[in-house]
Amino acid sequence: MMRSLVATLGLLLSLAVHASIDTYEFRDEAERERYRTLTEELRCPKCQNQNIADSNAPIAMDLRKEIFRMLEEGQSNEQIVDYLVARYGDFVRYRPPVTRTTLLLWYGPAALLVLGFGVLIFVILRRRRVDSAPAAQTLTEAERERLASLLDKKEP
Amino acid sequence: MRRLLLLLPLAIFLVVAVFLYRGLFLDPSELPSALIGKPVPAFSLPSVDDEQRLLTQDDLKGKPALLNVWATWCVACKVEHPVLNALAEQGVVIHGVNYKDDNAAALKWLREFHNPYQLDIRDEQGSLGLDLGVYGAPETFLIDRQGVIRHKFVGVIDERVWREQLAPLYQALVDEK
Numbered sequence: 001m002m003r004s005l006v007a008t009l010g011l012l013l014s015l016a017v018h019a020s021i022d023t024y025e026f027r028d029e030a031e032r033e034r035y036r037t038l039t040e041e042l043r044c045p046k047c048q049n050q051n052i053a054d055s056n057a058p059i060a061m062d063l064r065k066e067i068f069r070m071l072e073e074g075q076s077n078e079q080i081v082d083y084l085v086a087r088y089g090d091f092v093r094y095r096p097p098v099t100r101t102t103l104l105l106w107y108g109p110a111a112l113l114v115l116g117f118g119v120l121i122f123v124i125l126r127r128r129r130v131d132s133a134p135a136a137q138t139l140t141e142a143e144r145e146r147l148a149s150l151l152d153k154k155e156p
Numbered sequence: 157m158r159r160l161l162l163l164l165p166l167a168i169f170l171v172v173a174v175f176l177y178r179g180l181f182l183d184p185s186e187l188p189s190a191l192i193g194k195p196v197p198a199f200s201l202p203s204v205d206d207e208q209r210l211l212t213q214d215d216l217k218g219k220p221a222l223l224n225v226w227a228t229w230c231v232a233c234k235v236e237h238p239v240l241n242a243l244a245e246q247g248v249v250i251h252g253v254n255y256k257d258d259n260a261a262a263l264k265w266l267r268e269f270h271n272p273y274q275l276d277i278r279d280e281q282g283s284l285g286l287d288l289g290v291y292g293a294p295e296t297f298l299i300d301r302q303g304v305i306r307h308k309f310v311g312v313i314d315e316r317v318w319r320e321q322l323a324p325l326y327q328a329l330v331d332e333k
Contacts, residue, residue, distance in 0.1 A: 045291035058256075062286065087289035089190035
């Protein structure tokens, strides 16, 4: 019983650890860090919602190899990203560039926020104006007397 | 004014509904190729059946053609193969890129299932595939007579895809001067 439990646990753990591991030898920590950011910021063309660091698809492995090769050659991050965008399009970037088609994506949320605040302020101001302008709601002397008499009548 | 404001939620709902309805028919796995309108990337690779024979991008020029990326490990390619054979028989020019494959297996495949390709490019390392932005076989590029990529189709070409999507485009390229 105990043994099978341990075996099951072992199986579960091994699944978790199985995620793609490549053994690249980096020159220094900085390069390892660049490799990590690049593979995490670039999207795997095959698997839609995974970056190429996490994906096990063959194409992601190829691209990791390619990124490593370019890092070794001393290319800059922009050069590497441009290289991939030239082949796979802007799709591979999890951080899309600001262009005419992505303007809404980049600034839409901020614009909505501003719009929301605008509506809020408008509503508050209008309410305050109504509160501070009681003229229309006050009764004239004659009306007040009539109201009092009406109310009196109702009382038993 | 008040009345119009009451209609606002309905208007917003309609706009959202139109977008969502459109979204039902979009295929997110179909990526637009970054290479449309650009020439086939430069390459120099041997032929599948003859190691001595080097093929380059210039060999693709002259006639509009399909450039089909395939491999023996690709299950869907097997489904597509008879369709390509039929197209080749009709006179459609098809070139093959054998992508990241074992060459002996590729030769065996072409012997057994017939070879619809006029040129068989042997891309064992996947370098041409990478330059073409290939992310899964089968993928097919439509190239014009100057060797410029005009269209890309990802997935299996069946008779319907050919008839409805690719044939008109191919015919347009043939009619082009």
